[in-house]
Amino acid sequence: MVSIQYNPVTSVIAEELREIVGERYVIFNDTEKLEPFSHDEIPGKGYRAMPEIVIRPRTAAEIAEIVKLANREMIPITPRGAGSGLSGGAVPIHGGIVISVDRMNSILEVDLKNMMIVVEPGVIANEINEHVKEHGLFYAGYPMSLETCFIGGNVAENAGGGKAVKYGVTSRYVLGLEIVTPTGEIVELGGKLVKDVTGYNMVQLMVGSEGTLGFFTKIILKLIPRPKYQVDLLCLFDSSESAINTVPRLMTGSGYIPTSIEFMDQASVKAACDYLNESIPYEKCGAMLLLSVDGMEEEQVIREYEAIGTLCRECGAQEVYVADNASTSERIWKIRRNIAEAYNLFYPRQSGEDIVVPPASIPEMVAEFRRLEQKYCVPIPCYGHAGDGNLHARISSDPNWTDEQWEEILPQILAEVYRKTAECGGRISGEHGIGHKRKKYMRTVVSEEYLNMLRVVKRGLDPNNIMNPGKIFDL
């Protein structure tokens, strides 16, 4: 590990930064106003760190100037979107400058002829779809925080979400980026091109790099024709086991690829329903699958959901509810989207996991979480994107435990979780990122040689280790 020697942000530097972006877009020497930039959505205080200064630039040119200054003065920079992350990626763990993109929130172009959209990083993910809907177009990204998260953060973390089984994750839709490099150059990567082998795929190297390799200032996204029909199925099973065992059969048994295969155990549904004051009949069942089917042809969508519903019944579903109108669909999806929020409220001490395994190993992982629940006497409710092999498990503290007990037991549970994940050929994050939360666990699933490849890339592109240092791995 290389020791990092950063310098503090002095009043003189703050003044220089004010000159770049304008006085009103700088927060300095104001603990109360700086505090919201000291954390993301990870509950608890363990992953917080205060920035020395927050800057809200408007242009790539301003960011380039800031990055050059940061290199000159050896001050770390942490890019920040909506702060809705779940791995501490936007937290300035070495202090320094936080650059917020909240003012870079314009939709720059809807290119109907090429079916693409060009946006700034501070656009809220959901706005993209609202914006292109009238043209019969569709952006397929659907992270659970879509009503608040910024597209820049989605690209930085390579967000997955609820429609990835059919449509893939964010990376599939990112065709081009304008970035400010860690040394302060403005560079175009990719473009309005659906294929391109003119040099290495730097676009895809940037997607998911958690702000450590460059600052995104412009994003070109591919759009697709908007599916005209969508039906959601809520399938109730008697146990987690019977629900999750259905997932591999859903992927391979019907010949259809559903848009979504979401798993929610009873505890997860209950938490979200309590939080939203909503009622769906979860008491009777041990777990649910939320499935979606969409397409251009009504008859086809009907055939698909009937085939999938039949398969679920064959696999032991007690009930299959069909939601074929927008308001019922939204009601169900709102429950799914609010599980995380609900848990944050009801279990103040917890660790939200994001493991990903080969899709067929999902039942094995759920069984492992059930075993660990018994062994350590902790609730580990599970939910997530089962069709992608991506499970969110919320390892939650017994409320009677002391902080010390929790801090002693959690690492033991995590060690077992990650060992099993590795055994299945899995990884510790499917969509939330490594950030600084999971950094120390990287070696449980990847080799030192792999990490050295990442280090070499990082050192080459960011020789002073200025851009979001201390995330993903240590140098």
Added chain:
Amino acid sequence: MVSIQYNPVTSVIAEELREIVGERYVIFNDTEKLEPFSHDEIPGKGYRAMPEIVIRPRTAAEIAEIVKLANREMIPITPRGAGSGLSGGAVPIHGGIVISVDRMNSILEVDLKNMMIVVEPGVIANEINEHVKEHGLFYAGYPMSLETCFIGGNVAENAGGGKAVKYGVTSRYVLGLEIVTPTGEIVELGGKLVKDVTGYNMVQLMVGSEGTLGFFTKIILKLIPRPKYQVDLLCLFDSSESAINTVPRLMTGSGYIPTSIEFMDQASVKAACDYLNESIPYEKCGAMLLLSVDGMEEEQVIREYEAIGTLCRECGAQEVYVADNASTSERIWKIRRNIAEAYNLFYPRQSGEDIVVPPASIPEMVAEFRRLEQKYCVPIPCYGHAGDGNLHARISSDPNWTDEQWEEILPQILAEVYRKTAECGGRISGEHGIGHKRKKYMRTVVSEEYLNMLRVVKRGLDPNNIMNPGKIFDL
């Protein structure tokens, strides 16, 4: 540009290499047997270079040993698949060692539960589909050379092909790689995971890196359910212009995304038909579009192709032929696949281009090629993956010109082609790669800052510049 000092392959080194892979798998001091490894499918002699030694290893461990030896002795290594490339990627321009993967040709695993296949790099692309067909599965890669090209080369070049409009290019299906790094370590990247953000996306950095960043020894590919129905439409238009102007409307006008949108001008169809001794009614028309539609539902496929056929007629198609059985489909696609081969025979002096532009700019590029045909009095037949914005233009020499005339005029034409491509926001290669053929033209479409980013990555991962040096860019 860094000067490169490589050492020759001495008899002592040849002996050491024989010990690693076995005597019969080494070609040394035998010009006749080395010659086939001195070129790929680029016609003419301009891009040839002889290897000093050719090695045909069987395992990743052998390759790791070879790479370590090459680093110790400062000898360049050029990985080679089937030699079906079109940019000189597999040509050993600095001599040294060519490593052929022809013996690494096993399908290691068909994982039905995860819908994935694990293959070695020397497997012929088409074999993958033949192998998984019986399971109702499908590998969506369809390069025109699929009957001969190796999957390792497809991944190294990020091959596109005939089904990319709907299914995307090779990269979408590459989930994991085992590689030997340029310093001789065996490293696993990705895995049987459909999503994964545990570190940078090194898999996608490798895909399309033309063997300059690592040697692929194992490839994990995603499979999808095999479409049950496919229909091809051959649409005849009176001119290139009317055919190509139809493409943007096909992409956005029907709400359907066809599987394929291939453009062939009259000269291209004629060349392939002459070569194959095949007859289709090309005399009456100026250009054709070959369109495919596929899906799980017969009715849906019918509706889609009818909508698309109607749109073509509205756009001025003279005739729309429907090929709804496998043998007619194969006949038409064979013509499309053999255009390149036919041109190599009929136009010994030519430059096969592979430009890619935003899909809606395709008509503008075809018009530019027609203008350049007039201006320089050369035939420039065009064909290619119009739905992806990827055009293959064959700039062909007047047979009466001297070599000197050709070598004087070709660069002028290319300069104009690439200038227009850049104006459209395009790049100089959509799927064939840069290799050493297009290296000198990189700066016409990308910035020096972008090239510097590539250099930094290459230098970091390959400090001795051992792996396929001199390709894509100079250090």
